[in-house]
Amino acid sequence: MVVETVPKDILDLLSSANLAKAATISYGAVSVGDTATVILVEQSTRTGLIIVNNSTQTVYLGGDAVSTANGLPLVEGASYGNQDWVGAIYGIVAAGTSDVRVEDFY
Numbered sequence: 001m002v003v004e005t006v007p008k009d010i011l012d013l014l015s016s017a018n019l020a021k022a023a024t025i026s027y028g029a030v031s032v033g034d035t036a037t038v039i040l041v042e043q044s045t046r047t048g049l050i051i052v053n054n055s056t057q058t059v060y061l062g063g064d065a066v067s068t069a070n071g072l073p074l075v076e077g078a079s080y081g082n083q084d085w086v087g088a089i090y091g092i093v094a095a096g097t098s099d100v101r102v103e104d105f106y
Helices: 008-013 016-020
Strands: 025-032 037-040 048-053 059-062 072-074 079-082 089-092 098-105
Touching (some): 025 037, 037 048, 048 089, 072 079
Antiparallel strands (some): 025 098, 037 089, 048 079, 048 098, 059 072
C-alpha cells in the first residue's frame, strides 16, 4: 500500500500556523522490526510530526519500552500526527518488518 496524501484529519491537527513555524521538514522511511525501533529521535524544536504505516501489518508506537502489548496500534494505512511531542518515538511489529513513513517538522 502506498499512501499518496496525508489524511485531512492529520492536516487539521497540524495547523498551518504551527507548520509555518517549521524551518525544516525532515522525511523518510523507517523499517520497523520485532524489537523496539527508533522511528523519530528526540527533537526539542519539533513543531509537528506525521507517521504513516505504509505496510500491511499493525505497527505499535510508544517509548523505548514499547511492545505489541502496550503500544498504540497503527493499523495498515493509518497515520498518526502530533504537534506537541518532542521526544523520541519507537515502533514495533509482531513479526518481521514493516515500512513506516515519517515527516518531522522543526
